[in-house]
Amino acid sequence: MQDRLHILEDLNMLYIRQMALSLEDTELQRKLDHEIRMREGACKLLAACSQREQALEATKSLLVCNSRILSYMGELQRRKEAQVLGKTGRRPSDSGPPAERSPCRGRVCISDLRIPLMWKDTEYFKNKGDLHRWAVFLLLQLGEHIQDTEMILVDRTLTDISFQSNVLFAEAGPDFELRLELYGACVEEEGALTGAPKRLATKLSSSLGRSSGRRVRASLDSAGGSGSSPILLPTPAVGGPRYHLLAHTTLTLAAVQDGFRTHDLTLASHEENPAWLPLYGSVCCRLAAQPLCMTQPTASGTLRVQPAGEMQNWAQVHGVLKGTNLFCYRRPEDADTGEEPLLTIAINKETRVRAGELDQALGRPFTLSISNQYGDDEVTHTLQTESREALQSWMEALWQLFFDMSQWKQCCDEIMKIETPASRKPPQALAKQGSLYHEMAIEPLDDIAAVTDILTQREGTRLETPPPWLAMFTDQPALPNPCSPASVAPAPAWTHPLPWGRPRTFSLDAVPPDHSPRARSVAPLPPQRSPRTRGLCSKGQPRTWLQSPV
Amino acid sequence: MSYIPGQPVTAVVQRVEIHKLRQGENLILGFSIGGGIDQDPSQNPFSEDKTDKVNGWDMTMVTHDQARKRLTKRSEEVVRLLVTRQSLQKAVQQSMLS
Numbered sequence A: 001m002q003d004r005l006h007i008l009e010d011l012n013m014l015y016i017r018q019m020a021l022s023l024e025d026t027e028l029q030r031k032l033d034h035e036i037r038m039r040e041g042a043c044k045l046l047a048a049c050s051q052r053e054q055a056l057e058a059t060k061s062l063l064v065c066n067s068r069i070l071s072y073m074g075e076l077q078r079r080k081e082a083q084v085l086g087k088t089g090r091r092p093s094d095s096g097p098p099a100e101r102s103p104c105r106g107r108v109c110i111s112d113l114r115i116p117l118m119w120k121d122t123e124y125f126k127n128k129g130d131l132h133r134w135a136v137f138l139l140l141q142l143g144e145h146i147q148d149t150e151m152i153l154v155d156r157t158l159t160d161i162s163f164q165s166n167v168l169f170a171e172a173g174p175d176f177e178l179r180l181e182l183y184g185a186c187v188e189e190e191g192a193l194t195g196a197p198k199r200l201a202t203k204l205s206s207s208l209g210r211s212s213g214r215r216v217r218a219s220l221d222s223a224g225g226s227g228s229s230p231i232l233l234p235t236p237a238v239g240g241p242r243y244h245l246l247a248h249t250t251l252t253l254a255a256v257q258d259g260f261r262t263h264d265l266t267l268a269s270h271e272e273n274p275a276w277l278p279l280y281g282s283v284c285c286r287l288a289a290q291p292l293c294m295t296q297p298t299a300s301g302t303l304r305v306q307p308a309g310e311m312q313n314w315a316q317v318h319g320v321l322k323g324t325n326l327f328c329y330r331r332p333e334d335a336d337t338g339e340e341p342l343l344t345i346a347i348n349k350e351t352r353v354r355a356g357e358l359d360q361a362l363g364r365p366f367t368l369s370i371s372n373q374y375g376d377d378e379v380t381h382t383l384q385t386e387s388r389e390a391l392q393s394w395m396e397a398l399w400q401l402f403f404d405m406s407q408w409k410q411c412c413d414e415i416m417k418i419e420t421p422a423s424r425k426p427p428q429a430l431a432k433q434g435s436l437y438h439e440m441a442i443e444p445l446d447d448i449a450a451v452t453d454i455l456t457q458r459e460g461t462r463l464e465t466p467p468p469w470l471a472m473f474t475d476q477p478a479l480p481n482p483c484s485p486a487s488v489a490p491a492p493a494w495t496h497p498l499p500w501g502r503p504r505t506f507s508l509d510a511v512p513p514d515h516s517p518r519a520r521s522v523a524p525l526p527p528q529r530s531p532r533t534r535g536l537c538s539k540g541q542p543r544t545w546l547q548s549p550v
Numbered sequence B: 001m002s003y004i005p006g007q008p009v010t011a012v013v014q015r016v017e018i019h020k021l022r023q024g025e026n027l028i029l030g031f032s033i034g035g036g037i038d039q040d041p042s043q044n045p046f047s048e049d050k051t052d053k054v055n056g057w058d059m060t061m062v063t064h065d066q067a068r069k070r071l072t073k074r075s076e077e078v079v080r081l082l083v084t085r086q087s088l089q090k091a092v093q094q095s096m097l098s
Helices: A002-023 A026-048 A052-088 A123-127 A198-206 A208-221 A388-412 A448-459 A468-473 B064-071 B087-097
Strands: A106-116 A134-142 A145-148 A152-154 A160-162 A167-172 A178-186 A244-251 A260-264 A282-291 A297-306 A315-322 A325-329 A343-346 A352-355 A367-374 A377-384 A547-549 B014-019 B021-023 B026-028 B032-034 B050-054 B078-084
Touching: A002 A026, A002 A052, A026 A052, A052 A134, A052 A145, A052 A178, A106 A134, A106 A178, A134 A167, A145 A167, A152 A160, A244 A260, A244 A282, A282 A388, A297 A388, A315 A388, A343 A367, A352 A388, A367 A388, B032 B064
Parallel strands: none
Antiparallel strands: A106 A160, A106 A167, A106 A282, A134 A145, A134 A152, A134 A178, A178 A244, A260 A282, A297 A315, A297 A377, A315 A325, A325 A343, A352 A367, A367 A377, A547 B032, B014 B078, B021 B026, B050 B078
């Protein structure tokens, strides 16, 4: 059976390669070749793995490669079909109306992914003595592009699964569908009875037939994940870890927002699945999109502008249409050097643009006017282009922009910030990860400094030399003076940045301040507090520390 | 380290505005101040909140008495302070990280 599978697999690979070659689609062909090589590498690595954690990483790579190969194959099929249909049939649209306007592409970025878990203190956890651990990761697909997040180890001390990855898709259209799939695998060997007590072990082994049969069926159902049929791309190492699809969802333009949102997850596995995790049923993330029309200039050229309200002063400018603004610079170079434009005209969904007629009477041809409503006022700018062709191309650019804004909707209100994802570090030692919840033990009387301390330590402190003014705080003794008659209101006595611990307030030790209006201040502190001045006659040396109520 | 008393220094400050309380026929702030250029800093039991300016008046080079007077002017109901404290530096670092 295995031999037949191998033969089928080889034939499939051959077919795929041939198809890619025949299409002469070098880009897709190159990507396919790359994935096939990666897949071979992952298979070899998996066979050579001795440790479970390594096997988990290798299996994950294999799963991602398989998904990519299948998706590229699907894309190839589609393109081949389109090519064949194009050659044979006479397209009915040839004599029809011109091609439909298509919206600009954009960059879609998903980040700060967090999946809440819902642990219950049921018998399941109490019986298994050891801490159960799972390895999980997310597979994200947009069009034919597939990307994965890092793998995270989960156990019942985590309240959420939080992924650090930023995943960016570069060529998305406004009708994009971003499919998100959560895969999980047991870190312990599936079906291992090493942790269970002997009585439980005998009980389990006697009923192994039924439960293992169920497990095997469950594994086969999700073998390789993302719907790949085992015949096409079988997983070679049968004894290795197996990832199961735990949940999925699809996000579209409606889910895009410059902020965090929660979306529902469709749960795909049930309790009998060996890798089942108690998912709460939602995923939180930040899904941002930057249409190209917002970040790239869509038109530029020389214009003559009549500033609103002034009849005669036509200024020559270099206009650049970018995002929701038409910037008019004094000179073409200013656009690149970051100089402020002479004039900025807003272009948004409410803007009205008209070509021509307004100034024909004044002998100025090829004009267009842009009107915006600001409250009760309407402000109109009139621009003159150089020629009929120039006017046509400006109008075309503006119509395209209006179309893009209608398609990309909320993404065109303001540019959403997208951080270029840093190249991911290789998988580190798979230590148990705590959630921020466990690290924060915040007491009620805390100072903002405590919170910033914890956050700084978590992010990793920058090794910066402290600024000079901090030296003003380093010369103080740490002890309170119990004889001090007045207390100072804000008081935790920290002399230097301490590792986080409960602050001590001294106001409890001191006598409450007396606010009777006195002209003179309180008596100076007893001189034994200043060992430095004891026995010395240093004249100019201050010897007191006065405190006064104000 | 490099702080020399009496020399100008640049620091991160926080603006604090306090409205005085009425106690009898007096306006008070409700806390005490300690120190001054004429005091011994090594006897300071606390190390928080050094005041740089009070209502525009420079406080970095004042004696204890002068400081007290500036804070207790009968005619002023509101005191605006520029205060520096160590934890401000951590807040700056944190905002630079994010």
